[in-house]
Amino acid sequence: MPSGKRGHFPVGTPVLEAARQLGVYVESVCGGRATCGRCQVSVQEGNFAKHKIVSANDHLSPIGPKERRYAEVRDLPEGRRLSCSALIQGDLVIDVPQDTVINAQVVRKAADERVIARDPAVHMCYVEVEEPDMHKPLGDLDRLKAAIAADWKYDNLEVDFHLIPHVQSILRKGEWKVTAAIHRDQDSERPRLIALYPGLKNEAYGIACDIGSTTIAMHLSSLLSGRTVASAGASNPQIRFGEDLMSRVSYVMMNPDGREAMT
Structure with missing residues (x-):
């Protein structure tokens, strides 16, 4: 609560992990080490007929040394638990207090509207290739290269090996009119078909x-017009190990085998 999302989890699953699997935002700056206190939650006790469950505080694991240490050093309000340390032992209704949601994550799904100079590394080059001529002993690939050089000024063109066996059939299918995708960026010495x-x-x-560090955004863009066709975003899955990079570095140093400590 208050998102209303629910799911089934094995006994022993940390509440924080269950929340993340459900897509519920629970802040955890320290990466689950019970030092930041941002992941506080509380249990709503009672018989919830709508969900057909009975929720109780003892359906969470007892308060452990990490939570006791945090409560001694800082203030842990009565009835609050640290979701990174509290393990699910039975049916629960969990409340995420709104005063703990300081930096609710926003996943960007739209590109910022600003003018960006279009300079793609791949160019679509339409050419009309000369048909075979007995008096001009040039192969299909040679005539294609000559047409690209004449129309688009791409000289000394390289060709990907996988294309070479198909050049002849593509030229004939297009009736000697084809579109070549040429790759050339600032670091390339030669253009490549x-x-x-x-x-x-x-x-x-x-x-x-x-x-x-917290989100991953992808934008599908037209290389010809520069227009953004579609956008999508998702949380960076590494966020479970901490919302800042230093917390993630610390996690790797503390867990060299890559497994998350559950105690």
């Missing part, structure tokens, strides 16, 4: 990925 399509293909998309 990475794909070839029969006829005119005026679609090309790329993904912009923002991997942050």
Whole structure:
């Protein structure tokens, strides 16, 4: 509560882990080491006919040394538990106090509207290739390279090996009109043909990925117009080990085998 989400979990599952599996935001800056106190929750006791369960405080594991140490050093209000240390032992209705939600996470799903100079590494180049001529002893690939060089100024073109066996059939399927996908970025010494399509293909998309400490955002963008076609975001799964990078580094140092301490 108050999200109303519910689920089934094995006995011994930390309340914090159960909340995260349900997609319920419970803040935990320290990564589950019971030092920040941000993950406080409380148990709503009673018979909940709607959920067909009886919730009680003793359906959580007894207060352990981590919670006692935190209560001694800081203030842990009566009836509150640290969800990173409290383990599920039975049916429960858990309340996430709103005074503990200081930095509720927002997953960005829309790209900021601002002007960005379009300079993609992949360019879609439409060309019309000369048909075979007995008086010009050039192969299909050579004539394709010549057309690209003449129309788009891409000289000394490299070709991906997987394309070479298919150049002849693609040219004929497109009736000698094809669209070449040319890759060249600032670090490339030579342009490279990475794909070839029969006829005119005026679609090309790329993904912009923002991997942050708390969220991961992906934007599908048109390489031709620069328009953002779709966006999506999700929580960074590493957040379970701490909301800041130093907490995650500390977790790795304390758990070199990669397993999370449950005590």
